[in-house]
Amino acid sequence: KLDNDSGFYFNQFNDTVALLKLNCRANCIFYGNIFTHKLSVNKSMFNQYLSFKHSLFKEDVFFEQSYFNQDADFSRMTVNKDISFNDSFFDKSLSLAHSVFKGHVSFNDTHLPHFLDLSYVQLTHKLDLSQMNLGILNYVIDINLVGADLNQIMLDYTHFKLVFPDTASINEIQHTYLTLLKQFKEANQQASYKRLFAEYEEYMNLYHKEYVQNVISKYWWCYGTHPEWIFFWMLMLLLFFTCINTCFYDTLTKRYCNIPFLVDKQSHFVVRRYAMIRLIYYFPRALIFTLMMFVGAQFRLGIGTDAFKSTNLAINLYFITIIFSGVLCLFFLFKYILAQLG
Numbered sequence: 001k002l003d004n005d006s007g008f009y010f011n012q013f014n015d016t017v018a019l020l021k022l023n024c025r026a027n028c029i030f031y032g033n034i035f036t037h038k039l040s041v042n043k044s045m046f047n048q049y050l051s052f053k054h055s056l057f058k059e060d061v062f063f064e065q066s067y068f069n070q071d072a073d074f075s076r077m078t079v080n081k082d083i084s085f086n087d088s089f090f091d092k093s094l095s096l097a098h099s100v101f102k103g104h105v106s107f108n109d110t111h112l113p114h115f116l117d118l119s120y121v122q123l124t125h126k127l128d129l130s131q132m133n134l135g136i137l138n139y140v141i142d143i144n145l146v147g148a149d150l151n152q153i154m155l156d157y158t159h160f161k162l163v164f165p166d167t168a169s170i171n172e173i174q175h176t177y178l179t180l181l182k183q184f185k186e187a188n189q190q191a192s193y194k195r196l197f198a199e200y201e202e203y204m205n206l207y208h209k210e211y212v213q214n215v216i217s218k219y220w221w222c223y224g225t226h227p228e229w230i231f232f233w234m235l236m237l238l239l240f241f242t243c244i245n246t247c248f249y250d251t252l253t254k255r256y257c258n259i260p261f262l263v264d265k266q267s268h269f270v271v272r273r274y275a276m277i278r279l280i281y282y283f284p285r286a287l288i289f290t291l292m293m294f295v296g297a298q299f300r301l302g303i304g305t306d307a308f309k310s311t312n313l314a315i316n317l318y319f320i321t322i323i324f325s326g327v328l329c330l331f332f333l334f335k336y337i338l339a340q341l342g
Helices: 172-184 190-207 212-222 229-247 249-256 269-273 275-299 313-341
Strands: 004-011 030-031 071-073 094-095 115-117 142-145 160-162
Touching: 030 160, 115 275, 160 190, 190 212, 190 269, 212 229, 229 249, 229 275, 229 313, 249 275, 249 313
Parallel strands: 004 030, 071 094, 094 115, 115 142, 142 160
Antiparallel strands: none
């Protein structure tokens, strides 16, 4: 048990080191040490900062079945053999930045932290992060992969989000995104690909200060990754304009847009007297009226230019908005159909 801050600097351990069931309640630092034989730190708990920064491990290393409740810094290490973090729990952050791993790195059944730093890590063998413990994972893991050999890293991106330090260049950021996208596409990881593609599109839109385009593309169909959203927006726009047209149905059909079969020439006095009944009565007609403008105006189906007799600028702009919304929805609908056929 270690209740006070402990530091071990620039030491060389020439025999096997076994730190089993260690309970470290304060900062624990192993900096610049050399371990010539196996190191085992199993079934231990670290409640404060832990660091093995700049250390050299010549044999196998084990950090298994242990708890790391604060920042764990394993950066700039060199491990000549295998290192295992199997069945361990990381809560806050884990850094392997700039470390060199010449053997296997294992995270089987490991609970990964809120932030994982793998920037500039050098790997001889594949690092598989898809075997982590998802049992109680209720957050997305921020991961820094700048400068890492991405071809050596396997992950299910549905549980991750790329983050970049302020020092990262746009070239490094684009390389990270595009390399991972290619990797996910080739591996047929569709969920990971769609998630990362949306993040990449958002990042580039914001980088180029295309804020309006970003908002539209994000909420309209999630940068093309959810084309089925077009049906929701078509329905919402149709209902929105129908509700407005219901409220002003008589005025619109008699004064501004002449569609004879939709004009209510003589409604019942109950309809004229009670607003709620009037809305219910006009809603089906308003829906047809809206559909004809929303879709029919593009194909001259039941409504032509001669039907519009308004000289009111506001009313004309309103009609143009409905027609333009219909054109926009049809455009994306055709794109969706072509994508499904392709």
